[in-house]
Amino acid sequence: MNSFWPAEWELTPLENIAHVSTGCPYRTFDYPEDYLNEVLLIDHINEGSIEISEPKFMKISEREIVKYKLKKDDLVFAHRTSPKQLGKIARFQSAKTVIHTANFVRISPMDLRDSPLIEQVLKIYKLRGLFSELSKAYPNVNSLSLAQIKQIEIPRINLSAMAAISQLCESF
Numbered sequence: 001m002n003s004f005w006p007a008e009w010e011l012t013p014l015e016n017i018a019h020v021s022t023g024c025p026y027r028t029f030d031y032p033e034d035y036l037n038e039v040l041l042i043d044h045i046n047e048g049s050i051e052i053s054e055p056k057f058m059k060i061s062e063r064e065i066v067k068y069k070l071k072k073d074d075l076v077f078a079h080r081t082s083p084k085q086l087g088k089i090a091r092f093q094s095a096k097t098v099i100h101t102a103n104f105v106r107i108s109p110m111d112l113r114d115s116p117l118i119e120q121v122l123k124i125y126k127l128r129g130l131f132s133e134l135s136k137a138y139p140n141v142n143s144l145s146l147a148q149i150k151q152i153e154i155p156r157i158n159l160s161a162m163a164a165i166s167q168l169c170e171s172f
Helices: 062-068 112-127 130-134 146-150 159-170
Strands: 010-013 018-022 037-046 049-052 056-058 075-077 089-091 105-109 136-138 141-143 153-156
Touching: 018 146, 037 062, 075 112, 089 112, 105 112, 105 146, 112 130, 112 153, 112 159
Parallel strands: none
Antiparallel strands: 010 153, 018 105, 037 049, 037 056, 075 089, 075 105, 136 141
16 A cells, blocks of 8 residues: 555554544434434535434434544544445534444544544545455445554655645545
């Protein structure tokens, strides 16, 4: 993955600079029941933004809601989807309480200043087709494992190099 980064840039696995996790595995329902809590979920990623679902219902405790809710600047990554959608990423910016489900991977940078960098690097990898190369293909679905995502190499760079990455991303 690092063949197109300048040789002087240090690379580190994503797991060294961010927490990478799958989400809540619980089933959702369209209609309320006494034992279900109303929740908002990620519907899909569209043009770098997160589309939030209509309210759904889930058997989930308040403690689990805290555990699985997205936080500002968390990155949402499509890891199990169609080949065209694989690797789509968006930064969570909403003030709403949205539950992170197993349909997407959550990437929570340890230093929030790394969120834009990680987002740009992953966009470059998607545009270069690297996720398709790494993924396991099933009929109509490509999949990256959590272990593979954690090992994606991210440059550890200064602000001037960040500007170079942004320019590279804009050139696609």
